[in-house]
Amino acid sequence: MRIFFTGPTGFIGTRLVPFLREAGHQAVVLVRPLERVGGIPEADQVVTGNPMEWGPWWKPVAECDAAVNLAGESILGKWTPEKKLAIRESRIRTTRNLVDAIPKGRVFTLVSTSAVGIYGDAGDRVLDEDAPLGQDFLARVAQDWEAEAWQARDRGARVVITRFGVVLGPGGGPLTRLAKMTKRFLGGPVGAGRQWISWIHREDLCRAIRFLLERPDLEGVFNLCSPNPVRQIDLARTLGRVLGRPAFTPAPAFAVRLALGEFASTIVASQRMMPKRLLEAGFEFLFPGLEDALRDILKNKQIEM
Numbered sequence: 001m002r003i004f005f006t007g008p009t010g011f012i013g014t015r016l017v018p019f020l021r022e023a024g025h026q027a028v029v030l031v032r033p034l035e036r037v038g039g040i041p042e043a044d045q046v047v048t049g050n051p052m053e054w055g056p057w058w059k060p061v062a063e064c065d066a067a068v069n070l071a072g073e074s075i076l077g078k079w080t081p082e083k084k085l086a087i088r089e090s091r092i093r094t095t096r097n098l099v100d101a102i103p104k105g106r107v108f109t110l111v112s113t114s115a116v117g118i119y120g121d122a123g124d125r126v127l128d129e130d131a132p133l134g135q136d137f138l139a140r141v142a143q144d145w146e147a148e149a150w151q152a153r154d155r156g157a158r159v160v161i162t163r164f165g166v167v168l169g170p171g172g173g174p175l176t177r178l179a180k181m182t183k184r185f186l187g188g189p190v191g192a193g194r195q196w197i198s199w200i201h202r203e204d205l206c207r208a209i210r211f212l213l214e215r216p217d218l219e220g221v222f223n224l225c226s227p228n229p230v231r232q233i234d235l236a237r238t239l240g241r242v243l244g245r246p247a248f249t250p251a252p253a254f255a256v257r258l259a260l261g262e263f264a265s266t267i268v269a270s271q272r273m274m275p276k277r278l279l280e281a282g283f284e285f286l287f288p289g290l291e292d293a294l295r296d297i298l299k300n301k302q303i304e305m
Helices: 013-022 058-062 081-101 137-155 173-183 202-213 232-243 253-268 276-280 290-301
Strands: 002-006 026-031 045-048 066-069 109-115 158-164 166-168 199-201 220-224
Touching (some): 002 013, 002 081, 013 026, 066 081, 081 109, 109 137, 109 202, 137 158, 166 202, 199 202, 199 290, 202 220, 220 276
Parallel strands (some): 002 066, 026 045, 109 158
């Protein structure tokens, strides 16, 4: 399968592209003109262009069998009006342009990213793919993002929406920051730590995307997360145990909100997501348990301290 990628230089793309190439697929990656050369994963074809704008990069899409849409402004950092606009527009406009580039009249698969944030702050409710959606900023962005991807059905494409949990892996993502804090005896829960965290090992995420790409009978929404979500306090304690450090110093929720503004809602929110449809389709996790996942990621000092 020849696969077109948006956002290939991020935390997910830099592992997913080589993972799929190792499985025998070809990769065509779209990178911006000023993107760091060292951050571009090895690919069968590198295309230069801005995914938020129409351009010659559309042509290689039509020569592929599938596309994996990973592009989007990071949600990390304070949410100024400019930051919120970038978060939204980078997802909506990129997806819209990618859908417009999909060829009509032949078999094509679009795997488009979404996120656990679509469910909002759901407390202790178990969230399968049919759960009610949230109404906060990230939830609304994710809903509009998915709506753009669904338009690919009008072009005859198979559409797979992947709602990511918190992705854990070496070389980036939230685990690097958490591990550094824990190593310096600064680890601990946020607030009471009772909020649910839906997580997934990056290798299982890559395996799940390959599984969905290679199963033409599967389409629609899939939650990509471990079947064993944990409370935030248990994440802190497990990480501390793996690193041989205590993790008992709580960060008051009000202080987190004061420091981070509206972005803090993503840290104190509770989302108990389950990969119901993925499990029903027969997918098997390599790392269903948090401690095994953390020990695998942190072995051989894979995370710089």
